[in-house]
Each structure stands twice: as structure tokens, then as C-alpha cells.
Amino acid sequence: KETFEGHQVLRIVPKNELQLALLKNLEEIVEFELDVWMGVTGVSYPVDVRVPPHTLETFKSYLDSHDLEYSTMIEDVQAILDMEREQMKSAARLVQ
């Protein structure tokens, strides 16, 4: 089973066409190992990407170096997945 400890989801908001163009190519930069949750739509519209822990620092540096503003949408993906699974289990127990 694949787990996602330490994976973060970053929300990046492009401010101009130049940043938009940079973000459009994100998925092609294979070394970051990104999973694009919500792709590029336009200036001022958020882009969400899941980033594995071993590329997190490099990726954040890349964003900083291009003046791309971002926030952390999910601190630890696995924590949410664990919570989701626990909710499903407890709901199943209730039904039983």
C-alpha cells in the first residue's frame, strides 16, 4: 500500500502570464515528482500540487526563485488519509 507521510499539497497562485507559463510546465519537470491535483487555469486562479517530502525543499526553492506565491494547503497528506479511513471504520462500526 502506498502511503504519503510528509507529502504536502501546495497551493500556488500565479500573478501574471509569465508565472502562468512556468506553472503550465510543472508536470513535465520530472525531478520534482509532482502530482498536479488542480491544474493551471488562469492568472489569479490557484494551482494545487502534491509534493513528496524528498523534493519539497527543492521545489519550494524553485517557487521562491521565480517569485511564485504559495501556501501549504495540506501539511501532511497521510494524516488526512488516516483520518478518512478512521471515519469510514467508525461509521461502519456504527452501522453494525
Added chain:
Amino acid sequence: PRNTDSFDYANYHTLSEIYSFQDMLVAENPNLVSKIVIGQSYEGRPLNVLKFSTGGSNRPAIWIDTGIHSREWVTQASGLWFAKKIVTDYGKDSALTAILNNMDIFLEIATNPDGYYFTHTSNRMWRKTRKPNPGNSCYGVDPNRNWDAGFGLPGASTNPCSETYHGPSAHSESEVKSIVDFVKSHGNIKTFISIHSYSQMLLYPCGYTTTPVKDQAELHSLAEKAITDLASLYGTRYRYGSIINVIYQASGSTVDWTYEQGIKYSYTFELRDTGSYGFLLPAKQIIPTAEETWLALMALMDHTYKNPY
């Protein structure tokens, strides 16, 4: 649960629970609901479609599918809620009753069952189908880039490891081909709604070209009505327009193909986002999401019923 009244709509469910739900709903409503198996997934799972019909033969019909991107769990969960809503409201809600007295509704809740199973057992983040790609270690095809409408044009990836890989050929995925065959053999589907999550949009063709479709003006004003109705419940704001204008170029997408088959009312939804979890939407959001989406679905279905073509 022993019946669909005690089913927990406010929680996410496994594939086997969805299959059981479908069988229970059919058993409880034999004069309204039946189950059609339109094909098999790559791993051999049935592609079940619920048919809501009050009779007649090959009536004009409405198609709704949820979960073609397996990880978008709120869509399958909303599909379960819609199914129950249809049987509950038939005979009580005058608009839905009129629709069902004249049209059939087809609802495919687990459109990508292999992917959905995989999200429960191996990788919650899985979005594509689960067919191996010969000569490549990456699995699966994006089933929303696999349709024969601008197939292979920019807006889909040629790389099997990409989340938007379009596949080796149009309709290469049995999950897609089964719908294609069903739509063609039915021949009287008037509305086709494909439901995704999570960026709050209601979109119509096209995705692969900026050339407006013939019915753009009508599709646009109907989308506006639908998202206004949706927002009336909880204030959730949607964007709307053609796929290429509102999101980005996307080739080989579902509703481009259905529109080109002559299904005028072809729409795709992106359901709500809390802004914090993306497609990992907390279960407590399922019912509000389904409730508000239902209002938009009713707007689309009611318009279809009142504007035959």
C-alpha cells in the same frame, strides 16, 4: 445496512458497498429502477448503470456519470445520494415526476471501478484506469482524455506516466468504450452530464478547440441558471463556460465526444472545494455537496424536458 434507508450517505463507501447499494435500490423499487451492466472494467468488474424509468420504449434519456476519475470520492458519494433522491422524490416532486414520466435517467455511479478499488486498497491518489501500458512500467490511462474528440491533440499527454495520458488510441479503455457503445446503441440520449471534482465549475464543449459550438449561447445561459440554482442553497460559487475557456485545453474529453454525437446538453461538473482538502473532501461535506449539485442537475434535466429536440 439492510436497506437504502439505513445506508449512510454521509460517509464514503467501498466499491462492494456501492454494488450492494445498487442491488438494494433495484430490489426496493422494481417498478422504477433496474440495473444494466454495460460492460466490464479492465480487471473484470461490472460497469453497472442504474436505469430509472417509468415505462415506455427507448424514451429520450438523461445520462449522469460519477467517478470516472477514481480519487474524486465525493462524486461517487454524490451519485449514491442522487440515486436515492430520485426514488424518494418521484411522485412527490412535480418537476422530477414530470421528467420521469416522459424520460429515462441513467446513472453510472462507479464509472472507473478498478481505479476506485485501487484508491481504497493501494493508493488513495489514483485517478486513471488500471490497464498496464505495454513497454512501460506506469499503469493506466486518463479516461477523460481517451474519447474520440480531438483525441491526441494538445491538452493530453503522450506519456503513460502522466496523470493525463490519453492512451494508445481513442476508446482504448473498456470503461470508456462501454459508454460509447451504450450511447450509440441507445440513440436517444438528450443530456449527458459527467461529474468530477473539485474546482467548482460547470463546463460545456469544447475542450480541444476555441471555436464555439453551435449551441454555445443556449448552453451558456442554461449553465448560468444551473449554477445560480446551485448557489441558492449554500452560496457555493461556480465558474461556467466552455472547457477550453474556463480551464485549459483538454483534448479527448467526454462531453466533447457526446456533443459531437448530437447530444446537445453535454456538461461536465467540477464539484465543490472547501479550499483545504482538494479531492480529499471530508465526509461531512458529502451531503451538502450532493444537495446543492442536485439543484443544478434538476435545472439541466428540467430544461431538457421542456426543450425537446
